[in-house]
Amino acid sequence: MSTTETTKQKPLWLLIEESILDLGAQGLSGENPEGAIQRMAGELDNTGYNVSRHGGNLLKLRWAFDSARQAGKPMLQDLNGAISELTLDGLTDLYGAAGSLIDDVGKTWPEVKSPECRPDIVKMIEAKKLDLMVAKAKEEDGDRGIRYLLEENVKEEVIIEQLGISEEKLKEVIDLIAAEKAERKRVAGLLKKVADKGNDEKIKYLFDNNVTESLIMEMAEVDQGAIDAVKKAMEEELKEQQRLAEEEAARKKAEKEGPALDDISNEDMLDHIEAIREIMEFSDVEKEIRTMCEQSAIPKALVDIAVSEPEKLDELEKNAEG
16 A cells, blocks of 8 residues: 555544644744745645645645644644543543543644544544553463453454464454353353252252352352362262262172172072082083073172082082081
8 A cells, every 4th residue: 555545544634733743843933834834735745635736725734733833832742642641441431531532632722623633533542442452462361362352342353463363363262252151151051940049059059060160159159168168068978979889889799699608508508509510510611600600699609619629519518418
């Protein structure tokens, strides 16, 4: 884009004020004001505006130059100074802040209140706010700066350019924010289901549904102490559940293995030994023997002897017969 195309985007009044500002104090107070005006008019012609040969435009330049000479300084000096003092806290209401600034600067420079200037001054203040937001974003750690600008509805292409990040990085953060919003929506739905419950029950319910501690504290409005208390109670509950499960597993194992050798009655001992001998006539493979013995509900203690010390069965049988 050429210089003329770039400057043509600016309104004539602002280009005039920039020209006056560029003169400096010496040029503004010089002994040949007409010469200064003619030089500025010629330079402004190069911006795409016809000033030197356009009566109305040349008159605007003369008025602005005369006002600056009378004040002893360029109007843009005061305007830029006022804008430079703006802070983010003072720009929460952009148009309110713009109105206040225009009224303040307008006490010395009434022309800034004109319908021609006001929209452009608002744009200058918007640009200042963007600069302040970008500066704040750059001070943030990690992705917080990107998140901040997105929350402030800064355009994506501006974020990429101002923070020097890639489109992929911006998309990554946008997708992460979307996922977080979806999770908040899910948690809000979970909380509705336990809206009439106490905090402890709410916390436990959210834990059971894989909600993070930080989100529980935020959305259930509880503190870390409440979280820790519920976690401790849940740990004790899990320990009790584990103890009961282990007891049940041991009971089932004992039930499956059958009574110990000394707890088998003589009558049952004889029946089991007879059954074992029949099985061992059918197969001499330990795995097959154990499987068939298990199917016949023969106690494991007796099966262990049958596969390791089969000769001991005779002794057990003799003792059982009395």
